[in-house]
Amino acid sequence: MTSFYTSLNGLKNSQTDLSTIAHNIANAETTGFKKSSVEFADIVANGSAANPRMTQGLGATVAGINQNFGLGAIEQTGRSLDLAIDGDGFFATRNTESNQILFTRNGSFSINAAGGVTDFAGKSLQMFDVDAAGAVVNPGTTVDAVIPTTNGAGSDLASITIEKNGLINAAYADGSTEPVGRLALATFVAPTGLRPVGSTNWEATGFSGGAAYELPGTGRNGQLLSGALEKSNVDLAEEMVGLITAQRNFQANAKAIDTATQFSQTIINLRS
Template structure:
């Protein structure tokens, strides 16, 4: 029994090492959120078991949770680099599948078709606005599309994002046009979001459905233009965790070695 009990500890240590290694590998990934391994003990009892003589039979991984705390903000000067100072995630859509994805990595650019996209080529989602720049709907979103020319026929000259999320396109004749307001998403249980890579998440039944809002309103954070949010991984903390996980693995391996020696001693009693 002691062999299998220690084996669960070895497997847990391997899982912990994997999670910590993943965190360290993404220490420089913009918008990345570190994970933490949570363990639970395993106890097998019946109605006839004496509670004072109950012996545990090992441990298991209870969950691997994401820590959604804010990472350091890095100034870049790029007008389409946007960081969220507070709650919320950017909403994007994959152009081919139409899948809605969420991210904290706010490094955007304008593609050849005029769409504002992230590194995964997903299109940033905006609340639609009227000619005066007033939001017309907060229940639906549209792709962020920058017209190549304005109503007067002037060519596109640049784009910027205001603190309130308004995306402003500038044209060669000196005019400015609001193409929409960035839609931030929030969840009842953000730890339940499904990681799909590239600092993107998808909603699940655990996270609940997203609620959308404008930056700087209610629980939604403010936007910082010309900046990106770095990974919230603390290298020093992870290295200490790495040492702890290594000791955890060694201790369980030593327990197996000790159990082997005891078994060998018992066997040798007959010889």
């Protein structure tokens, strides 16, 4: 009986929906996390010569798991190397071992002993080189963000400030301030085509297109907020409603299998 397989597909779809919702809930407090939702499509038995009035449905399938890149809540931290993007765009980081470029909305960065600005995994934040006036000298080409720990006069680094337009300024103990670079943000034609790789990182794919690097506040990029982090965009109330709906769908499909089983048992027990 096709009803068994139709309901079985429904059970599998409900499991996928439940797993996606559980993943969202588990990351409700993960900085820079973006929630996902499952999209379903129906399956029908049809052909060019078939009578459209006799088309039979065969259940549903998972059409895709869509990522929602809506802006999450902004939390003030007061730490200069905590960055949030007020709008579209991604921070770009480079794995110094594999040279792989990954993209993230998690703007929690720190400076290492060599002056490099890195994420918690040690990947280097990407920026544009600038001249002494803070103007970009090589648009479109990014480099690892490195803050000189001493200036030309030998004074030690005292503090770092990052402006809304991405300009990174280094202040030294002798009172001087120098522009170090302009932070680069990446945008994509189809960001939903990015592949999640864990730790709130994504990599570009053929579905997303290549990254376009621009300054914050230009094109589709949002401005930077220094001293702040973007929280997860998961709405727990919405996820709980979705959880209840997915649970009821699972129960309904299980009941349909139970009913089909009773039909089969009745047929088996027929006596001539």
